[in-house]
Amino acid sequence: MKNKIDKRLRADQFRQRLNMAMKDKPTTQSALARAIGVDRSTISQLLKGDGARLPNAQVIGECATALGVSADWLLSLSDRPESAADIMATSLSMTEAPRALIDEQIFNWHKEAAGYKIRHVPAALPDMLKTQELLEWEYLPHPGRTTSQAVGASQDRLTWMRGAHSDYEIAFPRHELSTFARAEGYYTDLPRDVRLRQLDQFAALNHQFYPRLRVYLFDARRVYSAPLSVFGPLFAVLYVGRNYVAFRDTERVQAFAAHFDNLVREAAISARDFPDQLQILRDQIKN
Numbered sequence: 001m002k003n004k005i006d007k008r009l010r011a012d013q014f015r016q017r018l019n020m021a022m023k024d025k026p027t028t029q030s031a032l033a034r035a036i037g038v039d040r041s042t043i044s045q046l047l048k049g050d051g052a053r054l055p056n057a058q059v060i061g062e063c064a065t066a067l068g069v070s071a072d073w074l075l076s077l078s079d080r081p082e083s084a085a086d087i088m089a090t091s092l093s094m095t096e097a098p099r100a101l102i103d104e105q106i107f108n109w110h111k112e113a114a115g116y117k118i119r120h121v122p123a124a125l126p127d128m129l130k131t132q133e134l135l136e137w138e139y140l141p142h143p144g145r146t147t148s149q150a151v152g153a154s155q156d157r158l159t160w161m162r163g164a165h166s167d168y169e170i171a172f173p174r175h176e177l178s179t180f181a182r183a184e185g186y187y188t189d190l191p192r193d194v195r196l197r198q199l200d201q202f203a204a205l206n207h208q209f210y211p212r213l214r215v216y217l218f219d220a221r222r223v224y225s226a227p228l229s230v231f232g233p234l235f236a237v238l239y240v241g242r243n244y245v246a247f248r249d250t251e252r253v254q255a256f257a258a259h260f261d262n263l264v265r266e267a268a269i270s271a272r273d274f275p276d277q278l279q280i281l282r283d284q285i286k287n
Contacts, residue, residue, distance in 0.1 A: 011051065014060075014075060017073060018074060025067055029043040035062075054075070106237075114165065117166065123227040129170075133198070134194060137190060170216070171264060172217065173219075175220055177281065180198070181282075199281060202274075211271075218263050218266055225260075226238060230260055
């Protein structure tokens with residue numbers, strides 16, 4: 001529960017913030033008076049008074065609108081001077097995503113979050129850990145970008161991971177890996193040797209990067225997640241097909257992080273057991 005502010009203190013803070021907003025705009029007392037339809041003496045009184053009385057709601061609202069700040073901020077009810085619409089525009093953005101792997105925006109987000117833990121739920125298998133063969137098989141029918149661009153982007157991401165000081169946690173459904181190993185569903189007709197080498201690639205990269213890289217497999221019958229990434233405390237991104245939605249407000253970023261942490265807690269295969277699961281699937285393919 002927030003502490004109540006003394007009336008005199010609130011009035012004093014109102015005067016300080018009104019003066020600050022006028023300097024930031026910048027605007028004069030006369031210009032503000034004309035903008036809100038009052039005498040200049042009224043603005044002067046608002047700025048220089050020393051009592052506990054605040055102007056009426058109409059005047060406060062008009063001042064806030066004219067100066068591009070929120071009335072809540074002028075009244076010390078918020079520490080954010082932006083209006084609610086501006087806060088929403090800043091904290092949430094939508095970007096077109098023709099194909100996640102080869103989008104420079106995602107790579108830029110990884111760079112921006114360097115040094116922080118990056119949590120990721122891929123749409124299928126994690127792109128940045130795929131072999132060149134699997135990428136070529138996937139991108140062959142894809143219009144637009146070329147296969148070589150997709151492979152190059154994947155290699156760039158791996159090179160970045162090797163040099164960056166970020167921890168990566170990846171969680172995806174256990175059945176996705178099993179379906180891949182058995183060449184079912186999306187992976188129908190994927191050659192046996194390609195599948196074996198991809199499992200070996202997972203094992204090799206896990207051995208190389210662990211514990212900086214930790215992969216968890218969750219049971220989709222128990223928990224569910226849409227594709228998303230959480231870039232430390234900075235922002236979270238939700239992938240929705242042709243677009244992704246980025247959230248930068250603390251409350252939502254923490255909510256996405258808590259969601260991911262729950263996937264880790266509920267994981268059917270922990271990061272420590274991930275190599276054993278890879279070996280089990282590899283043996284099944286060979287037999």
